[in-house]
Amino acid sequence: MAAMAAAAAMAPPAHAAPEKGALFDPVASVVMTPRCVNCHQAEAPRQKDFAVLHAQQVVRGKNGHGSAVLQCAACHQGTNTAGGKVPGAPNWHLAPLSMRWQGLDKKGVCRQMRDPARNGNRKTGEQVIEHMKTDPLVLWAWQPGASRTLPPMSHEAFVRALEQWAAAGMPCPD
Ligand code: HEC
Numbered sequence: 079m080a081a082m083a084a085a086a087a088m089a090p091p092a093h094a095a096p097e098k099g100a101l102f103d104p105v106a107s108v109v110m111t112p113r114c115v116n117c118h119q120a121e122a123p124r125q126k127d128f129a130v131l132h133a134q135q136v137v138r139g140k141n142g143h144g145s146a147v148l149q150c151a152a153c154h155q156g157t158n159t160a161g162g163k164v165p166g167a168p169n170w171h172l173a174p175l176s177m178r179w180q181g182l183d184k185k186g187v188c189r190q191m192r193d194p195a196r197n198g199n200r201k202t203g204e205q206v207i208e209h210m211k212t213d214p215l216v217l218w219a220w221q222p223g224a225s226r227t228l229p230p231m232s233h234e235a236f237v238r239a240l241e242q243w244a245a246a247g248m249p250c251p252d
Pocket residue numbers: 108109113114115117118170171172173174177191197198200205206207208209210215216217218219229
């Protein structure tokens with residue numbers, strides 16, 4: 079009898095809410111795709127779906143805009159080139175070093191994203207997701223040009239997932 083009672087006490091209640099951290103799963107499914115991660119690197123951008131180091135020895139430079147002699151804007155314009163060979167969006171440059179996702183798993187990216195010390199001093203959920211709702215560099219991922227692969231859901235669906243995650247207090251997976 080005692081064993082049965084203990085087992086019953088350990089079983090989760092039938093109405094248990096799904097793990098809150100799971101709210102980050104749809105967000106991660108977009109954020110961790112090559113279109114985003116290729117720019118959220120430490121030393122240099124990456125290219126293609128297999129994250130090969132950027133050709134022409136392009137590097138971060140002092141402020142993410144490249145070296146003094148080879149700036150991103152020498153090639154990347156405000157829009158994709160005709161045919162889409164060279165991707166483009168206004169102010170094209172690498173994400174700041176503190177916002178690199180290189181080597182991070184889903185949980186690591188989640189924690190980085192909600193940490194004001196590493197996300198550009200964004201504090202509230204609304205501040206954290208605003209950039210992903212509106213920034214042209216983010217929106218570019220849905221119009222990447224050439225035959226580049228797209229994130230796994232529409233930008234609208236991504237925004238809905240972001241709003242649910244933010245409303246729940248930005249929970250991260252365990
Ligand atoms: C061309 C390079 C580039 C691409 C592509 C890019 N980013 Fe960024 N990202 C940046 C830069 C630059 C910043 C810093 C902007 C700032 O702090 O205002 C940034 C900052 C961020 C931040 C931190 C600010 C915050 O709101 O917490 C997030 C999150 C983010 N990007 C998400 C994404 C997602 C999601 C994608 C793909 C859908 C993406 N980025 C694609 C360059 C890029």
